[in-house]
Amino acid sequence: MAPNAVLFDLDGTLMDTLPDLADATNAMRADMGLRALPQDLIGTYVGKGTPVLVQRALANNPSGTVPGEDAFKQGLASFLDHYQRLNGRRAQLYPGVREGLAAFREAGLKLAVVTNKPTAFTPPLLAQFGLSEYFGAIVCGDTCECKKPDPLPLQHACSLLGTTPAHALFVGDSVNDVQAARAAGMPVLAVPYGYNEGKDVRNLEVDDIVASIADAAKWLARQSQISRQ
Numbered sequence: 257m258a259p260n261a262v263l264f265d266l267d268g269t270l271m272d273t274l275p276d277l278a279d280a281t282n283a284m285r286a287d288m289g290l291r292a293l294p295q296d297l298i299g300t301y302v303g304k305g306t307p308v309l310v311q312r313a314l315a316n317n318p319s320g321t322v323p324g325e326d327a328f329k330q331g332l333a334s335f336l337d338h339y340q341r342l343n344g345r346r347a348q349l350y351p352g353v354r355e356g357l358a359a360f361r362e363a364g365l366k367l368a369v370v371t372n373k374p375t376a377f378t379p380p381l382l383a384q385f386g387l388s389e390y391f392g393a394i395v396c397g398d399t400c401e402c403k404k405p406d407p408l409p410l411q412h413a414c415s416l417l418g419t420t421p422a423h424a425l426f427v428g429d430s431v432n433d434v435q436a437a438r439a440a441g442m443p444v445l446a447v448p449y450g451y452n453e454g455k456d457v458r459n460l461e462v463d464d465i466v467a468s469i470a471d472a473a474k475w476l477a478r479q480s481q482i483s484r485q
């Protein structure tokens with residue numbers, strides 16, 4: 257069925273937010289008496305939302321112990337504080353994002369963001385890059401009871417856009433996006449430049465891998481032509 261809506265992941269798909277996430281993670285680690293970690297390693301902790309990022313970052317400690325409840329709460333509060341200050345400082349749009357969103361919109365598709373990033377940080381970041389106007393719905397990590405890889409946030413975005421998963425396409429960078437889309441019964445494209453918890457996107461069960469959001473728009477235009485033939 258031809259899609260009438262496209263849902264996008266944010267971190268690692270529309271924006272390279274890792275430099276700010278890594279700076280906030282290392283500032284939190286400094287507060288907790290832990291040494292700084294390389295940005296690439298912190299990138300492997302991103303994808304399942306902020307609490308999991310903090311858990312994973314705190315679990316990297318000299319004794320290898322899982323953080324207790326108090327340490328976790330302290331780490332989470334510290335991370336949120338630092339990220340509030342750092343969000344958007346070094347973040348960048350990936351090449352092809354503006355062109356791709358414009359092409360999808362010109363093709364008459366409704367667009368949404370479905371991210372595991374908390375609400376406090378998402379609309380400000382989209383506004384900073386002048387992207388807010390593209391999206392009819394923004395579903396964040398704390399909008400629904402569950403985050404991706406649960407399908408609920410995708411289903412919620414579809415209902416906010418007035419469509420159904422069978423009429424929507426998801427574009428993401430990680431296993432969390434792919435599992436959520438599959439569970440929702442939605443076709444899914446992956447971009448190869450994001451985070452994917454440090455793993456190769458070629459091992460994901462996607463409909464295709466596209467080099468950019470601009471290429472995702474071309475992919476959909478091609479599919480629509482094929483289905484009309």
Ligand SMILES: O=C(O)COP(=O)(O)O
Binds near residue numbers: 266303309370374
């Ligand atoms: O917050 C995260 O862990 C990742 O966010 P994303 O869902 O936009 O990739």
Ligand SMILES: [Mg+2]
Binds near residue numbers: 267451
């Ligand atoms: Mg992502």
